[in-house]
Amino acid sequence: MSSEGRRIPHEPAIARFVELSELALDELRAALARGTGDGPRTLLGGLTYADIAASQIVVSAGPPAFGLKLRPAARRCWTDPELREQYGDLVAWRDALYERYRPRPKSSHATK
Numbered sequence: 001m002s003s004e005g006r007r008i009p010h011e012p013a014i015a016r017f018v019e020l021s022e023l024a025l026d027e028l029r030a031a032l033a034r035g036t037g038d039g040p041r042t043l044l045g046g047l048t049y050a051d052i053a054a055s056q057i058v059v060s061a062g063p064p065a066f067g068l069k070l071r072p073a074a075r076r077c078w079t080d081p082e083l084r085e086q087y088g089d090l091v092a093w094r095d096a097l098y099e100r101y102r103p104r105p106k107s108s109h110a111t112k
Contacts, residue, residue, distance in 0.1 A: 018083070021060040025087045028054050032093060040096035047101055058094040061087045065095055067102050 031054075035041040043050045061083035063070055070078065084091060 017060075018080075021057065021083065022086075024057045025061070025083070025090055028057065029087070029090060032090075039100050040093055047097070051097060055094040055097055058087070058090050061091050064098050066104055067098050 031043055032041045035043050036045045042048065043054060059068075059078065060080065062079040063075055
């Protein structure tokens with residue numbers, strides 16, 4: 001329901017998305033606990049497509065600090081404060097992967 005008491009048409013779908021996101025993030029957290037690697041933990045002992053794909057579900061908690069071109073309003077829309085707080089360790093993991101394996105653009109305003 002909205003704050004005005006009106007039903008939001010896609011509310012069940014949004015709730016299901018959050019539920020599935022939490023399940024995926026919990027699985028990722030458990031898998032990373034078993035992972036290895038020098039620097040940010042990886043799922044298979046070194047950076048693989050598995051890590052790249054898994055890091056993308058973390059966007060449901062909040063977009064990366066760089067590497068994804070979003071304006072401030074879009075960044076706010078893509079950030080779920082509750083998920084970000086609950087899965088802050090995974091946000092930090094994803095950001096560490098970006099820092100280590102994805103070079104920052106030469107110009108600091110290129111991704112903002």
